[in-house]
Amino acid sequence: MIPAPFTLRRAATWQALPELLEDALPLGGGQSLMPLLALRLAEPTALVALRALPGFSDIAERDGALWIGAGVTHARIEDGIGPAPLRDWLSQVAAGIAYRPVRNLGTIGGSLALHDPAADWPVALLALGASAVLRQGDTRRVLPMAQFLTGAFATALQPGEVIEAVTIPIPAPGTRFGWCKLAPAPGAFADALAGVFRAPGAAPRIAVASPAGARLMPEAPPPDDPHLARLRAVAIRRAGA
Amino acid sequence: MTRLCVNGETHDVRCEDRDSLALVLRDALGLTATRIGCQHGSCGACNVLLEDVPVRGCLVPAALAEGQAVTTLEGLRDDAVMIRLRAAFTAHHALQCGYCTAGMLIAARDLILRGRAGSAAEVRAGLAGQLCRCTGYDGIVAAVLAAQ
Structure with a gap:
């Protein structure tokens, strides 16, 4: 139950990230990845901690959508972010994920990037019409959830690319x-x-x-x-x- | 060297990048209230506070806790809620072997502080991530309700 040896790196800038990731796995909150390493289902030689990336845990309303940084934790969403009623919908989904000590570190971006077929966020975000903002260095692309999620444990992420944020359109009144x-x-x-x-x-x-x-x-x-x-x-x- | 701030004291410890916070707390710092159980986040025996919120000590590489305040059960000796919880756990026989107790106490304190321990059903749901292999849940739920 001890992971195989790995080297821990910390990404401080988006520009440096692709090179750091060349032979490594990205580490968000670690609440899915660390158990996989403990069970030795994965044995990467290096991990890159993402949480110090600029804006990684930002929350904002922009262009009629709620921007949720990939590093935002389930617990923060459970406690309420964004305008009602979206706030309550997201809170309900987040509150059902694992346990509070796990929700305090687990992130929306990590859950989405893993795309476990039994996980909550991929289904919820697909229903909400959300998009994934993907970033590689200074290059961004935005994919609707249906294009981002390509199969169980599979997404459209390319090598060196990570999820920067999720955007959810603010719903019209009466939705x-x-x-x-x-x-x-x-x-x-x-x-x-x-x-x-x-x-x-x-x-x-x-x-x-x-x-x-x-x-x-x-x-x-x-x-x-x-x-x-x-x-x-x-x-x-x-x-x- | 990894510099950890635990229970208000700074420690420089030698550890591998793969070593979990729970392991380092016990083996390098001798803080043995934190228990190591399943080591993959399921049982909750290793709960500690990171920046004042409970996390699984087994799912955090110790090196990533650098620069953050770590609090173990030892550091909550004089905490007002913990004093009530300890008394209630004793009064309600809320432990048998005691292996789950440290994690249970830290999770229960968080439920009380967040106002999520209002009923037996709420406490049971809130402690769903804490496993007691002695299955002494009735006493634990009664103790948490009494400690509010």
């Missing part, structure tokens, strides 16, 4: 969001997850956890797929949207 997590115990990884986002006058956007990672449900399930139609109906009902 509703429902969140349903079924887990064997409080804080455990989910058996099932569904998020339903419903803007006034629009069809509901439904995201669910699947073995292939977070995915959007089709707007209208094909008529020959009664299982999907039922899953969709249950998601809407359980999420209370």
Whole structure:
């Protein structure tokens, strides 16, 4: 239960980061990575701590969206960030992740970068219409969540690139969001997850956890797929949207 | 050398980058209230305070705690909430073997300080990340409720 030996580096600037990452794994809050190292499921020779990067834990409202730095912890989101009602939706999702001592260090960016298919943020952010801001040195690109999440434990991140922030559009008045997590115990990884986002006058956007990672449900399930139609109906009902 | 600030005192310790804070607290500094259990964040026996909030001591490389205030159970001897919790744990027989107790106390103190210990259900949910292998949860929940 002791990790294999590794060297710890600290990234102080975005410009220096790609080179530091060449033979290393990025370390956010470490609440997923450190257990993987302790179990020796991964044996990197070096880790790069990201938390000192400028702006890594910033929260701001910009251009009609809430900017959440990748280093923002689940606990900070649980305690309330951004305008209502988005604040309450995000708080509900964050409060269901693991346990408070884990939420005090675990980050939204780390959860997203790992994309565990049973994790909460990928599903919730997909339903909320969020985007990932990816950064490599001075170069930024912004990907909608559906393009960023490419499969279980897989994302569109390129070597040397990390998540700088998540942006979530501020919802229009009257928008509703429902969140349903079924887990064997409080804080455990989910058996099932569904998020339903419903803007006034629009069809509901439904995201669910699947073995292939977070995915959007089709707007209208094909008529020959009664299982999907039922899953969709249950998601809407359980999420209370 | 890694410079750690633990319970208000500064220590220079020699450790590897892979060594967890919990390991260094026990082996290098002799602060053995912090217990090492599962070593992957599940059991909560190694809870310590980092900048006044509870974290898993096994999931923080000690070298990354440099420059941050670390508080172990030893450092909470005179803490008002901890004094009440210790008395309530004794009164309600909230420990058997005691291995989980340090982590349990640190998690319980945080629940009380955040106002999340209002009912038995709330305490149980709040302590879901703290495992007691003696399964003495009833006494622990009663003690936390009594300590508020």
